[in-house]
Amino acid sequence: MIHSLKVTALGVLFGVSFSSCAVGPDYVAPQAELEASFKNAGFSEPPPEGSWWSLFQDPELSRLINAANTKGQGVRSELARYDQARAALGLARADASPAVTADAFAVKQQDSQNANFSFGTYNEYRAALNLSWEIDLWGRVRRGIKAAEANMQAAEYDYQGLILSLRGEITRAYVSLRFADAEIDLLEKTLQLRTEARRLMKARFDGGASSRIDFKRAETEEESVRAELAQIRAQRDRFENALAVLTGRSASGFHIAATGKTPTIPTPPSAVPSDLLRRRPDLAANERRLAYASETIGVTIANYLPQVSLTGIGGFRSLSSSDLFNPQSKVWTLGPEVFFPVFQGGRAFSDTDSAKAAYREALGIYRGSLLTAVQETEDALGDTRYLATASSAREKGASSAQDAATLSRKRYAAGITDYFEVVDSERTALNEQRAALAIGLDRALAATRLIQALGGGWTR
Template sequence: MFRFPFYLLLTVFVLSGCMVGPTYQPPQPEMPASFQPTGPWRVAVPKAHLPRDGWWRVFNDPELDRLEIRAMADNPELQIILARVARARAGVSTSEAGRYPRLDLNPLASRSRTARDFSGSDHGTVSSFFDLPLDLGYEIDLWGRVRHTIEAAEANLEAGMADYQGALLSLQAEVARAWFSLRTLDSDAALLAKTIELRQKNLELIQSRYDAGETSKLDLERARTELSIAQAETEAVARHRDELVHTLAVLIGEQATGFDVAEKPLDLDVPAVAPDIPSSLLERRPDIAAAERRMAAANAGIGLAHAAFYPEIRLFGNIGFQSATIGDLFEWDNRTWGLGPSVSLPIFDGGRNRSNLQRAEAAWNEMAAAYRQKVLLAIGEVEIGLSSLHYLERQAAFLNAAVASSRSAAELSRKRYRAGLVSYFEVVDTERTLLSAERQSVSTLGQQLESTIYLVKALGGGWDEIDGSPTSHRQTIP
């Protein structure tokens, strides 16, 4: 009596390997082994598991460390993406439920009257019906519909986790960029404050000489003009600084009102970047990992579309009790059971399944193109970062030389003016040149730090595979 269920289950297990759809092959784009024009090429494999957190510690700035930690804990944008990851994780659990049978208890109690013409009675009959079935339903996943659904959900979850890592990296970079821009402005403000102090003394000196009839009013007005210009530039720097402070407040998840950062001019060296960075570091970029996982999800979507062309086979079963009176419901002779399969075979759907397959294939092509674009952009961004740092280093060296020579020239012109050998115009000219060179030098240092952050982000979070680089630990997704 048990042969039918036994052979039915045996058939299920034998056919459960008949999964349709393409087998996913991870993409293998070619990448240079190093960022050099003549370097050999190699196949790239996304590695989202590599460490990428803590890279900002290379700057050895405790205040930046504190801001980064606060941003990672309280930034609302990061919390939004975490919620999306949690939703995707729940989606995986929902998909995995399709692997298991569904068991439902569906009790029924009814009382009805049958019409006279159908009851065999002159007055009709009234009857009661009590049913307590335990229903079992299970989809026999012969063609991989359930498995493809799970694969797509898992790939989308992994893509969402990579998106989180990407958002985390972007947030860290934005905090570092805002912080060093703020400190660059503080250095600029310090230069202007020193300039204002010097020009104030010059104005007092010229005023006394003018009062004594030793210089012209033209020199006095020039001194006043130069002082006012420096004061106006100080106000512009202060305005820009307030904007950055408010930006930083938003990044770390605080209200801009009442938030402030103490002034602190730049006092650090630009971290050294190894000249031969391996392109394998690109493989841990979160956006590349996310794009690859979305390709995998799209591939599973093709399999799901293929499975729709095949019969959907379900196994149904039930066991329970039925009775006309509730008192006899649990009598052993009132027990019921049933077992059997159902098959749903698509015959005509107006081209729906074919269109769904075409849509799934188009989605895969879209994701594949997006992945290739991410790889190309990644290589380009790293090359831009390396090139920028190279030329900024050379620019900084020239500017340092310019600052030294212009400082000497400004001091010499002031001495010559006090000795009455030159007009104040020469002093104004040399001091303008000095201030310009100093401000450009500070700006270039800020650009070097910004380019370093840009390169860190382009590499997916630093270059810690190279000796002497910062140690980092991957951020764990809650």
């Protein structure tokens, strides 16, 4: 027994003395150089406080996003993948601890009569504990734990990325629906005017005060608006159905009532620091996968080096059940076990080369995603900036076109001009108003893209 304790102490000391030795590279996160701010940032209005979707100041949008947090498309499956990665980390950590198992059996057996030793038919009983503990000489277990941690963190960022993407999709569909409502409202009012104009032209034509061509032009404009109204209503239904799916609902029983107003369009602050990109879930996930690939190199190298384990068995063994737990029935073994791969046919070099190539691939993916993130942010900033200017111009143009249409109707009523001028000016006014709404929608969508590009808003 004293000898066994010496072996145990030597094994532990041997493991501790090499505990700081770990083959393979130590991971260092890449330090990408980013500009202090983005070139397209040139605003002066500070951002409102709160969660980023509250920037649109729409309670219905907030309700939809909160509903999607647990029931949204893909949320449960992505969360399950995170749970799998977390369980894998638990398994990796378990490898660092001694494994103790218990076994017990009671058998009746017959030895061969033609063997060197034969006891005939007899019973055998055993109850024992089994110990196995790998001494982590080369850091295989430790690097395996770090790799599992990185993989779990990547899965967590994937989950956060899904949530961010889901909220962005809901926001885009919702603001598109609200601007469709605004366009429907505009076309309904226009249709009322066109219907009244057609009735007036019919009465004037019947009374001989107007030509048939003026009546047909009025009728054409009315039907044209009616057709466009039907198209926008169909588009609005598609946005509503998309919101149902995104929030985990059936499209058949899902409905969002019109409110008569469009969401507030967020305006970015005067300066957007580029280091906000580092919180993007997709970038963070790719960086964690890079760490996983780095740690895997060390694990791969260690797999082809000698592995030392401390093994032992302690328990009782007897040919009689009544003597099983008798002190004379004790059995035990304790000592190191060495596994040494002698010849692998070049497998170790090929496996290591593969792990290193996987690391270079992960590094390329990370760098590419960083460049894409900067591009997406610059694009969204540029769109937000220039669309604000375009929106102001469109609003002025729509107002001027509406004034021109009013003057044309007065000129026609006074007999100064023909109805063609009225039709042309009213069509121009309608197109300008619809274009102003389209620009407003583009601004809202650009703001949403910017929010997503910065990982969820523009505040730290």
